Amino acid sequence: xxxxxxxxxxxxxxxxxxxxxxxxxxxxxxxxxxxxxxxxxxxxxxxxxxxxxxxxxxxxxxxxxxxxxxxxxxxxxxxxxxxxxxxxxxxxxxxxxxxxxxxxxxxxxxxxxxxxxxxxxxxxxxxxxxxxxxxxxxxxxxxxxxxxxxxxxxxxxxxxxxxxxxxxxxxxxx
Numbered sequence: 001x002x003x004x005x006x007x008x009x010x011x012x013x014x015x016x017x018x019x020x021x022x023x024x025x026x027x028x029x030x031x032x033x034x035x036x037x038x039x040x041x042x043x044x045x046x047x048x049x050x051x052x053x054x055x056x057x058x059x060x061x062x063x064x065x066x067x068x069x070x071x072x073x074x075x076x077x078x079x080x081x082x083x084x085x086x087x088x089x090x091x092x093x094x095x096x097x098x099x100x101x102x103x104x105x106x107x108x109x110x111x112x113x114x115x116x117x118x119x120x121x122x123x124x125x126x127x128x129x130x131x132x133x134x135x136x137x138x139x140x141x142x143x144x145x146x147x148x149x150x151x152x153x154x155x156x157x158x159x160x161x162x163x164x165x166x167x168x169x170x171x172x173x174x
Contacts, residue, residue, distance in 0.1 A: 012115070014076035015069060018122045018166070020052045023082060025059035029097035032088025034124040035134075062105050070112040077114050079105065080122035080166060083147055090126030091143050099154045106158045117161035120148055123171065135171060 020036045040051040058065055069077055083090065085098035102118075109116045121144065129140050152162075165171055 012075040013073065014078060014117070015072070015074050016078035017058070017080070018119075018124075019080045019082035019085070020055070020122070020124050022056040022058040022065075023085075024053060024055040024057045026051070026053040028059065029101070030085075030088055030095040031082065031098060032084040032090075032095075033127040034082065034084045035127055035130050036124055038127050038130075059101065062101075063108055066105075066108045066112050066114065069109075069114055074114055076117055076161070077109055078117040078119060078161075078163065080119040080124075081151055082124050083121060083144075084124060084126040086151060087126065087143070087147050088128075090129035090140070090147075094150050099150070102151070102155060106155055110158060115161070116159045117163065118151070118155065118159050119163040119166050120144075120151065121164065121171070122166040 020034065025031065026033075026037060036052060040046045043049065056065075066077075081102055082098070085101065086095055087093075088095055088098075106116050125134060125140070129143060132139060134140055148164075
């Protein structure tokens, strides 16, 4: 394999996921509905009526998933945090079970020698905020700042890399 390309020192191979696409557990431990839940449950919008209700069941299988990442030799894992798992309606009380899940995930990654990188928003706006105008109203930005502060306070000591918005152009223009 002498023709295999060489990567510069410090290059990190990683993997990435989106919470809605892998977590499942859509109705467990206090998670609220997101705009993707509403969309995917609307008849005729998604092929076969598929939803993320169960998905890959990462919520329950994250230790196995992290072991697979380790076996692949992944050096970093970029996951997204489901805002409705942390603040179910987008405003109001914080869901401690949601924070606990991501804390356990981060600890599992670190124990496996994998650097965590967290995305704060990957297209899963809490449906309650969308019902009040979504990203078109300033309140959503204010609630996002509150949610971000809660997550950073809980995970910031162990997560060295943060991504604010996944594909912000799509959130702004689609």
